[in-house]
Every structure is written in C-alpha cells, then in structure tokens.
Amino acid sequence: MKTLKNLTKKPLTSLWSKLTFIVLGIAATVWFLIRVIPKPSRATYPCMKAAAPFMSSFVIYLVSLSVSVFAFKKFKKKLTTSRYLPALAFLAVALVMYVVAETSGSTKAKATILVTANYFEANNPIGVVQGAKPGRVVWVWDDNATDENFTPSNSEANWWANFTDANVVDDMLYNAVNAYAGKSSVKQSWDVLFKYFNQQHGKGETGYQKGEKIYIKINVTNSCCSVSGTKKTKDFNRMDSTPEVMLALLKQLIEEVGVAQEDIFLGDPFRTFHDLYWNVCHSVYPDVVYCDGNGDNGRHQTVPSSNQEMIFSDGKFEYRIPQEYIDSEYFINLPCLKSHDSGGITLGAKNHQGSILQDGSGSDTQSAIDMHYSLPDHDNTDGGVHRYRHLVDYLAHEQLGGKTLLTIIDGIWAGRSWQGLVEKWNMEPFNGDYPSSLFISQDLVAIDAVCFDFLLEEYKNKPSGDKHPYMQGTDDFLFQAADPANWADGISYDPEGDGNPVSSLGVYEHWNNVSEKKYSKNLGSGDGIELIAITSDDYLTSTYEIKNDNNFSLKAYPNPAAENLIINYNLNSPSKVTAEIFTLNGRKVDTIQQDFKSTGIHAINYNCSNLKKGFYVVQLTVDGESNAKHSTFKFEKR
Helix, strand or coil: CCCCCCCCCCCCCHHHHHHHHHHHHHHHHHHHHHHHCCCHHHHHCHHHHHHHHHHHHHHHHHHHHHHHHHHHHHHHHHHHCCCHHHHHHHHHHHHHHHHHHHHHCCCCCCCCCECCHHHCCECCCEECCCCCCCCEEEEEECHHHECCCCCCCCCCCCHHHHHECHHHHHHHHHHHHHHHHCCCCHHHHHHHHHHHHHHHCCCCCCCCCCCCCEEEECCCHHHCCCEECCEECCCCCECCCCHHHHHHHHHHHHHHHCCCHHHEEEECCCCCCCHHHHHHHCCCCCCCEEEECCCCCCCEECCECCCCCEECCCCCCEEECEHHHHHCCEEEECCEEEEECCCEEECCCHHHHHHCECCCCCCCCCCCHHHHHHCHHHCCCCCCCCCCCHHHHHHHCCCCHHHEEEEEEEEEEEEECCCCEECCECCCCCCCECCCEEEEECCHHHHHHHHHHHHHHHCCCCCHHHCHHHECCCCHHHHHHHCHHHCCCCCCCCCCCCCCCCCCCCEECECCCCCCCCCHHHHCCCCCCEEEEECHHHHCCCCEEECCCCCEEEEEECCCECCEEEEEEEECCCEEEEEEEEECCCCEEEEEEEEEECCEEEEEEEECCCCCCEEEEEEEEEECCCCEEEEEEEEEEC
C-alpha cells in the first residue's frame, strides 16, 4: 500500500481565486445576516459557523480596501498642496490597508484533489491487527431489513418505524456478534469481547461485572438544527442512527449480558435525543440513561469534564469531554455509514466529532467546528498526505478509542454528505436497494477501512461534486492510525498530553475486488483484515435435502417461501417428530408438528404467510428408539 503520494494540481489563477472569494464572501455575508438578524442564537449553528470565516474575511477585505482607497486619495491631495509629511502618513496607511485587503482576499477556494480508484492498492496491509479475533470485521447484509419501495420524503417523520423491520435488525446483530466471536450464543460472544478488552486493560481475563457502566455513542447530527424542544420538525429525508439498531443492542446487553438499564448511557452527548428515538427506546427500556445536550423531558444532560481532557497533538486546541465517558468502564461506538463533504467519509473515528465540547459552545451545537481545518477538504492544492489529522487523536485517546469495547457501524440506511441524505446504493450486491447492513469489529482501524471500501465502490461513478470519499487525504488518518511511520512531520499523537504517544491502533488495507471482497487474511497472503460476510445470498437455496441419515431423510422447499413451506421426511423407524420454527437469534416462533409417526414418508405443509418477511430456522427433531436426531436449516419468508 502506498504510504506517500505527492500528487500535484495546477493552482487556480489569481483572478479566479479573487472572483471566487468575492462571490463566496457576498453569499456568506448575505446568508449570515438573513439568518442571524431575526434570531441571534443561530450564530452558533454549524452552517453559520462555516459561513462566518468567509463573511469576516470578506468584510475585512472591503473595509481595508475602502480605507486604502480613501487614504490614497488623501495622499494625492496632500501631495499636490506640498504637505509632504501628512502625504507620507496617508500613503503608509494606504499601503498597509492594501496589504491587509490582499491578504484577507487571498483565501483559497476549496479545490481538493480527487484521486481515482487505482490510487488504492489492494491487499497490502499496514499496522498491527487488534481484537479478540485480530483484524476481523463482520459484515451482515439482509435486504429484508429495509423496504425497497420506500422513497425518502421531508414529510415522512417516523419512517424508521414504518420501513425498518426491527425483527430482522435484531437477527442481524445477533448473527454479527456470534460470527465475530465464533460462538453459538450471544451471551458467550459478549463474554469473549469483554474478556479480551479487560485483558488488554490489565484487569485479567474477566467478563462483564455487575455495576460497570457502558456508554453507547450514537450519531444524531441532524438534530442540530431540526428540533424544537425535543420534537424533530424537519429534515426527515436525512438519516442518523437507526433506532432499531439501538434497541437491538440494548436488548443484548440487558437481557443477555445482564447489564442493568441504569448502568447504560446512550446518546449523542451534545445533540438532542429527539422524541422519535425516545419513543422507540424509552418505551421498552425506560431506565436506560438517554443523554443529550439539553436534558429536557427526562433526558440526562451531558456533564462536561471539569478539565480539558482532549489535548490535540498539534497543540492548537484543548477540549472537554463528557464526564459520563470517564465514569464508564466500556464504550460502544455506533456511527452511521455515510460520506462527508469535509471528511470524505464519516465512520467510527469521525463519530467522535460529537464527543468533545469547546468552551463557550452551546449545549446543542457542533462543538468540534474548529477542528475542520485538519479534514481533507481544507488541504486545497498543497497535497493531502502525512498532515496532522485530529481523527487519530480520537482513536488514540484513552477515554474514546482507548475505551472502545466494540464498534458497530450502522449501514441499515446510508447517507450522502454530512446531512445523511437517504439514498439507495447501486454497487453489488445492493443493486438499487438500500444497503441494509451492519458492520462490527474490535479493530478501530480495520472497520473504518472496510466501510471505506464500500463507500469507494458506491461513489466511484458519482458526479465529481459528490465523490467525497475520493478526496485526496481522506484515508490519511487511517495510514497514521495504523502505523506511526506515517505520522505527520513534527506530530506525535499523544491526546492525553502525558508524554506517552500511542503505537499502532489497528490494521489498514483494501480488498482485492468488489465481487469477492477479500482481504489479506481471507486470501492467506498476510496478517491483515479478515472480512466475514453473512449475506442474504448465503441462505438462498431452492431445496434443502438430507439423505441417508440413520433415522430419516429430509427434503424441504421452496426456499424462499411466500405462502407455504413443504417439508417431506422419510422415517426409517417409528419416531416422535417435533418440528419448530425459530428466528435466527433463537426465539421460538411456532411449533408446526409434534406427533408420533410410523415408518415411511410423511409431509408437513406449513402455511408461513403470517410470518414477517425475513429469515428463520426450522428444527426437526426425530426421537427414535435408540437416539434423537436433529436437523436444522434456514429458509427465507418473502
């Protein structure tokens, strides 16, 4: 994998730069005044903070230029009257103001370099694999999780509940956790995760202990400017974290692991946990501590740390973090699958933009707005690799990345740009449907790398204005998080400021191709990422058949089934036969036969039309004279 690329691009001409600056300055000034004069508190909104630098530079430019012209006119007038000393003074003022005007007007328009797909080298891992299953990332895809007929609308407020199948999402998360840990039960799988984490943190091989607190950081970016109190009022065509994923995660922690509800913090610390989310989660688990920036209507208001705990490694800023992070033993990062117009991608690392609070920021504002200078869209034309990237500090900090038990990237719905505009994906295997996916890993770098590959493939054929993942420098934080050899010159990543810089935080590489999606560990060619894919296609077989068993033979069809599932079985001896239907996470749905049957051929014609769409397991138990035999197979209800 290439670790340094010195791509260059011809700079914009000075005329084009000046015209761009003037146009942006006028637009930013008009927009700022229109929005802020009627309601001054809007000055704290992210869009206003983004417009402010252009406006202020433009105003300084106009004032400086005007003073320069005025002073030059005075210089000429004093010169003609032979008053040389005042003339020189006005000339000096004119020159100084001209320099100020030119300096403020020389702000470069963003002209980030776009790279092409061949920029990324396949199967050349860098870094050190992390996790109980080192370098493992699990991807679960089930197209039944979402309704392909749904079209995003700004008038459809509660579309999550109407177009997301909570049972399918529940099954997906069970499959993901079990596949990662290699266990057959979720309780055992979480025990693997906790024991690895505690070993790494010097606590020995111990699992979760009663009373330990867990913080679940979600992404509710779009509540920043679209809520009134706790009610979401607009931007319904945008996605944030999927509440059904939150609910599935809470279910596992509370009902399987045994975590008390009151020992779980869940929220986006300085955003609003709005009513649409509250109604889904609080109605089931009312004693979970739901966190946001305001603390209205039963929410817990985030408490900023007393000290500025986050000390960015370039020395420019220090920030407070939630005290609740510090009070928790474990952290679960639950970001969304999105592109981003400033960062290129917004996944696990960038979800921590909402984890820091700048002094003086409002409780529900983008506290990390000042850190945008280290994102790739601010690189302009002077390169985009080996620069300081504050995202590495997020992954490295002992209270953020250092406390992360598990990262779960929510790709049930995917979003474009920071707004998370909901849209279908065209890459295979989605082929014009929503991605309906979950990704999990304990390797902080590997999981962002895998999702980066998905975003690169999906955005490969987008218009240039939307090709955010292809901005040069987008993956610079992954290079640097993986290997200190790639750190920016003069930077030592030490976000606690204690003199102990971090080492490798995980492994970074790209897959071989979109069809196979194989990484070096899958190919046996290196100690890099291992992607375990559990997809809808894994379950689709037209007929399930067992022959020559000692007790029975079995044939079941069709698969998928819409109305009826036919199960034919042939007993070699009289036996008690029990046939049951389960969800993929082991929840019993129905008993479809429980009877004593004679030797010979029998049939079960099961009407499955009342089942919700999704995947199920049939278990057939044949209890003969000598022993019992079990056969299980998956089928899809469509």
